[in-house]
Amino acid sequence: DTEVTQTPKHLVMGMTNKKSLKCEQHMGHRAMYWYKQKAKKPPELMFVYSYEKLSINESVPSRFSPECPNSSLLNLHLHALQPEDSALYLCASSHPKTDTQYFGPGTRLTVL
Amino acid sequence: KNQVEQSPQSLIILEGKNCTLQCNYTVSPFSNLRWYKQDTGRGPVSLTIMTFSENTKSNGRYTATLDADTKQSSLHITASQLSDSASYICVVSARGSTLGRLYFGRGTQLTVWP
Numbered sequence: 267d268t269e270v271t272q273t274p275k276h277l278v279m280g281m282t283n284k285k286s287l288k289c290e291q292h293m294g295h296r297a298m299y300w301y302k303q304k305a306k307k308p309p310e311l312m313f314v315y316s317y318e319k320l321s322i323n324e325s326v327p328s329r330f331s332p333e334c335p336n337s338s339l340l341n342l343h344l345h346a347l348q349p350e351d352s353a354l355y356l357c358a359s360s361h362p363k364t365d366t367q368y369f370g371p372g373t374r375l376t377v378l
Numbered sequence: 379k380n381q382v383e384q385s386p387q388s389l390i391i392l393e394g395k396n397c398t399l400q401c402n403y404t405v406s407p408f409s410n411l412r413w414y415k416q417d418t419g420r421g422p423v424s425l426t427i428m429t430f431s432e433n434t435k436s437n438g439r440y441t442a443t444l445d446a447d448t449k450q451s452s453l454h455i456t457a458s459q460l461s462d463s464a465s466y467i468c469v470v471s472a473r474g475s476t477l478g479r480l481y482f483g484r485g486t487q488l489t490v491w492p
Contacts, residue, residue: 270421272421306484306485306487307484308467308482308483308484308485309422309482311479311480354419356421356422358421365409365410365471365480366412366424366427367480368424369414369421369422369423370421371420371421372419372420372421374419
């Protein structure tokens with residue numbers, strides 16, 4: 267299995283909703299990442315988990331809450347989002363000894 | 379400051395034609411450079427990866443070059459197909475950098491017309 271999967275593919279939510287994005291990989295990678303990508307812009311790093319521990323938080327607002335339940339799963343919990351948070355959210359993973367990141371297909375999030 | 383600049387910003391070519399995309403970087407110390415293809419609304423897919431000692435690497439109709447002295451890379455696409463329409467992103471990593479710290483270019487949006 268050489269892919270990163272993300273669910274759901276699309277998500278529409280109101281500003282008062284609570285939702286979660288899920289990411290899964292079975293490549294034995296011990297580093298996992300969340301990125302936010304706006305249209306026609308490069309991905310922006312949000313969080314990095316290394317061996318299930320949060321190692322990087324790029325000053326992301328607390329309405330985004332990451333969670334790494336085990337080495338294969340990465341979640342992003344969303345609460346009280348703003349319309350400007352609408353974007354493509356990408357998950358990626360990498361082997362701890364290389365920095366080649368494998369990206370998932372992304373979740374297209376729309377906040378109304 | 380570590381930066382990655384790509385040109386052109388967008389490009390339109392006819393099916394079957396060749397094209398070359400450019401990437402200039404100031405990331406130091408350099409570790410490797412990747413070209414990714416990203417279809418609209420999808421995640422980036424790696425095309426090639428090049429380290430300091432590599433000058434050319436091919437992947438089917440994609441050929442990447444790297445000049446580590448001038449800090450320039452190019453991606454050449456031969457015999458373009460409609461499915462090549464996508465954004466091509468140059469990504470550079472620094473040796474010894476913090477885990478996950480990649481430097482992304484803004485991408486070249488390629489459109490292939492029939």
